[in-house]
Amino acid sequence: MSRAVRTLPPGVVLDGELIVLQRGRTNFALLQRRITAGRGLLGLVRECPAHYVLFDLLAGAGGEVILDLPLSERRARLERLLLDAPPQLTLTPQTADMRQVSDWLIHWTVATGIEGVVTKRLTGAYEPGRRGWWKYRTQITTEAIVGGVTSSLRSPGTALLGRYDRRGRLRYTGRTHPLSAEQRAELGGLLSPLRPLQRRGGAVVHPWPEPLPASWSGQLDRPEPLRYVQVEPTVVVEIEADVAFEHARWRHRARYSRVRPDVSVFNVPLLLGEEEGYFGET
Structure with missing residues (x-):
């Protein structure tokens, strides 16, 4: 150059x-x-x-x-x-x-x-x-699955979002902007703590590590791992996001719109292959 x-x-x-x-x-x-x-x-x-x-x-x-x-x-x-x-x-x-x-x-x-x-x-x-x-x-309105939150279960500060890939794995795809008091109450009333499913060694099963690695969540100004509360990935939310995404994640934070109790987690658009680097929309 x-x-x-x-x-x-x-x-x-x-x-x-x-x-x-x-x-x-x-x-x-x-x-x-x-x-x-x-x-x-x-x-x-x-x-x-x-x-x-x-x-x-x-x-x-x-x-x-x-x-x-x-x-x-x-x-x-x-x-x-x-x-x-x-x-x-x-x-x-x-x-x-x-x-x-x-x-x-x-x-x-x-x-x-x-x-x-x-x-x-x-x-x-x-x-x-x-x-x-x-x-x-350019903004899109779409759905994502809540796999974790910051702050606390009942009063979440931000929501950590995911989508299933074609292999049935729930993949981390991004994080929302801070939630308003009304949004905290709405989402916090529907979240469930992670059920203690057992595997060898007695570890609780969740598809994402805790804390979230800096390479997943960090920006250039804050490259540290993110502590968060893992939740049962059963709640679907509607978000507004832009089209900038890499490594199958939204680069910028999404805007939380509302909970979608009418949408199953299995009806949320699939996250297509990592090599394609884009999200499927139904």
Whole structure:
């Protein structure tokens, strides 16, 4: 990637984002792995090369600052700058056609893992330190099974979500945002403690470890294991989630909507194979 950037004129300042693609989908986890790859970094770079998706041009050749120019002109300069650039430098698509935006939200988000679209004013200047844009994520409404909660059984702080895979295993798929007082009361009144089924050694059977490993639950700012209360996986809840998921888990927290007593855990959409990395919907 550094070689690709060095093909541009000296003094150029770009605004963009690094991505790694796997089978045509963005994979944030593969990008994160570079942080801890150590001696394996070069091999990871060769195996999973990154692309720099460019949003804006802040300074042109020779360091000419163009922040005060309208976005439309900065965009035109950026397009000219990238005419002969290596393929690792990718210009993000842009349109003023709402039909095209609708197509991106409906089809691109599912096919490529892109979270949504960003809107900016074509006449707007670039204002450092000020968010002069708006992001719209594609949201889905779906169901998941509660396999655990944080805080306490009767007053859960967040719900830990799961889905069955094709082998009949309940897999951890994500966590909700903090629940409101009303949601705590609703969910807490339906949860049951884990029944002490016995196996060799007298251990209680639950499909997930406790605490939840940091690699499952942690974010970059809080990479520690998560303590939680294991529950009988019999309660189905309706959630709102975005389309960003990796390793068969939602990358961002889901929003809890309500309990679904009318839905059996076996009617919740299946979690398809880990190699596909997507959720089946009925």
